[in-house]
Amino acid sequence: MITKEIKEQIKKIVGPENVLDSDLDRFGYSYDSSFVPLVPANKPEIVVRPLTAEQVAAVMRIACANRIAVTPRGASSGRTGGSIPLAGGISLSLDRMKTIIELDQENMMITVEAGVLTGDLYNYCAAKGLFYPPDPASYKYSTIGGNVAENAGGMRAVKYGVTNNYVMGLEVVLADGSIINTGGKAIKNVTGYNLTQLFTGSEGTLGIITKVLLRLIPMPKVRNTLQLMFGSLDEACATIHKMLQSGIVPAAAELMDKISLQAVARHRKLEIDPATEACVITEIDADNQQGLAMQAEQIEAIAKNFGALAVRIAQSAQEAEDIWAIRRGLSSAVGAMAPDRLGEDISVPRSAFPEMVRRIRAIGEKYELTIAVYGHAGDGNLHPSILCDLADSEQAERVHKAVHEIFAEALAVGGTLSGEHGIGITKRPYISSALGEAGVTTLKLIKQALDPQGILNPGKIW
Ligand SMILES: Cc1cc2nc3c(=O)[nH]c(=O)nc-3n(C[C@H](O)[C@H](O)[C@H](O)COP(=O)(O)OP(=O)(O)OC[C@H]3O[C@@H](n4cnc5c(N)ncnc54)[C@H](O)[C@@H]3O)c2cc1C
Secondary structure, eight states: OOOHHHHHHHHHHHOGGGEEOSHHHHHHTSOOSSSOOOOGGGOOSEEEOOSSHHHHHHHHHHHHHHTOOEEEESSSOOSSSTTSOTTOSEEEEOTTOOOEEEEETTTTEEEEETTSBHHHHHHHHHTTTEEOOOOOTTTTTOBHHHHHHHTOOOTTHHHHOOGGGTEEEEEEEOTTSOEEEEEOSOSSOOSSSOHHHHHTTOTTSSOEEEEEEEEOEEOOSEEEEEEEEESSHHHHHHHHHHHHHTTOOOSEEEEEEHHHHHHHHHHHTOOOOTTOOEEEEEEEEESSHHHHHHHHHHHHHHHHHTTOSEEEEOOSHHHHHHHHHHHHTHHHHHHTTSSEEEEOOEEOOGGGHHHHHHHHHHHHHHTTOEEEEEEEGGGTEEEEEEEEOTTSHHHHHHHHHHHHHHHHHHHHTTOBSOSSSOOTTTTGGGHHHHHHHHHHHHHHHHHHHHOTTOOBSTTOOO
């Protein structure tokens, strides 16, 4: 319970205008971009918007002394309910901490506050010829703090990896209000446990990330896009595997199944060969045009060898943009096909991608549900989208069972529950089946050590 006195203390720290407690404001901070239903009980008691790490620390000291739940929040674009304040208390929004603190060109590293938007960081670096590769599709509005807390991925993961491959160090405010700094600019660093990686992907349950040190790489000089159409999923996946085995690592290799393609075709009024079962969109990059052309030729040859129905190599930046628009518009195109859409995120070994799609199809048939499947085939990360009407309780029950089976099949083929969206609220029931009881106990011991009162983002992960 946040008393009037506590509220006054917090107002003194961050300024009264940065403590929100109207019904409307509290409602605005009670949901995120997941499919978790709106529940009045999920409203925070107050929303606090600090500007500095010291303010975050002072708020945490008060929360710790009074056992108040604190749920960190970036841009609330999370897909698993992570920023929903399940236990009320404080919704701690990092959105005002937006300073790009230092670009160290010599070491190719950048230090930013947690509330900096991913897209702003990318553009800032790009203007200086530097490249920050992780590109969640939400990059225009997600925050770096949220990306680190979720270890966000994106389309470029196949070549460039995900957020944790770029995090060199963090400033973190712990549950008791102390501030620690992890990692640093030294590239080789084995001094003590790797706390930087521990906090990366911790979903706001171990500490509040206030500052992030990221490594950058030189911006590739040229890039191009190819669209490959196949009469079977296996041919599409075999093409991607062969490309990778031949040393052609595309910056992105996205796959869409037939249902996804039909959705896009309907949405964008496109003509698609009815024999097409799968479409691969791939981005390649290089230091010069010659290198780029060579990769494109090799990919075309591999795709044709596996029986591609059509290969389109973009001839201009506009054509590349048009091809990518198909992939970018996919989520809304699929969403427009039914009253509700339950989008999931699983990750399997790359070789299991076609088998996993087949198993998802079988689940769809068993429960009489339409499931569109697309994803980052280059790294085995799939996003099955169940098209449904959740207002129909009988159908909702079938959807629930189908989701359960999709997770079970992902584990059965050697995969995992989440490739990039985290566990949050929505995947809690399945975490033991992925990690085992001993695995979950180990996570709980770490949580207990860092947050003994359980005030940081309670109710998440397990
Ligand atoms: C259309 C759409 C497309 C998406 N595409 C992708 C994608 O391609 N790849 C991908 O990985 N994700 C994707 N996402 C999911 C989401 O954007 C990412 O998880 C993103 O990293 C969340 O950032 P955020 O700032 O919105 O964090 P929030 O949603 O606000 O928070 C996410 C979690 O991080 C915690 N948190 C936030 N900030 C901090 C902090 N400073 N310190 C500690 N904990 C914190 C929160 O408590 C919560 O648990 C997508 C989402 C949408 C809506």
